[in-house]
Amino acid sequence: MADEALRQVFPGLDLDTFWEDSAYADETYNGGYPTDQLVSSVEAELGFRLPASYVALMRMRNGGIPRNTCCPAPSRTTWAEDHVALNAIMGIGREREGSLAGPMGSRLFVEEWGYPEIGVYFADCPSAGHDMIAFDYRDCGPDGEPRVVHVDQEAGYRITVLAPDFVSFVQALRPEDDYDYD
Incomplete structure (x- = not known):
């Protein structure tokens, strides 16, 4: 996807500074640019159509660590009173x-x-698997546009809606400095 088209998908987002440069992220998450065939095969394996906006972002950089790693949450989580944190966004691949x-x-x-x-x-x-962020297809079915949720294992797998879609989730990401950890 051309940079201009991607900027239309994510209006107002500085895509040039979205990702953190990191050898660890490249080795662990970034699997090269996903082809249509790879996207289709991963979707078939997982049983869900991935959001077009997620696929578009992965075609820019296929997974890694965003510079802004905190997302506001509407209620307390085991992570914080008012937000969740993420380590990285997984790329499309195996x-x-x-x-x-x-x-x-x-x-x-x-x-x-x-x-x-x-x-x-x-x-x-950052909890090493004790909470995750997911595309939630319960309301839209496997081919629909999923909302983005936080699933908290430490709270009995409580599900908290973070955003109505992936674009809104990405736009909501904030730097750690926006939150007071004291």
Whole structure:
């Protein structure tokens, strides 16, 4: 997707500074640019159509650590009173450990950690697996436009809606400095 088209998908977002440069992120999450064939095969494996806006962002950089890693939350989580934090956004693929269909991908959290089968877990959090961020397809079905939710294992897998869609979620991300950790 051309840069201008991507800027239309994410209006007002500075895409030039969205991602943090990191060798760790490149090795763990960024799996190269996903082809249409790879996107289709990962969607088939996971059982859900990925949001077009997510696919578009992954075609810019296929996973990694955003500069802004905090998302406002409407209620308290085990992480904080008013937000959640994320480590990284998983890329589309199988080869990287932290890609959607990789060894530490979405299915691991359902099959081995007991997370609810609501959709696709696409972002991990600093709690080392005790909370995750997911595309929630319960209201829209596997081909619809999912909302973005936080799933908190420490609170009985409580699900908190963070954004109505992926674009809104990305636009809501804020730097850690916006929150008082004292």
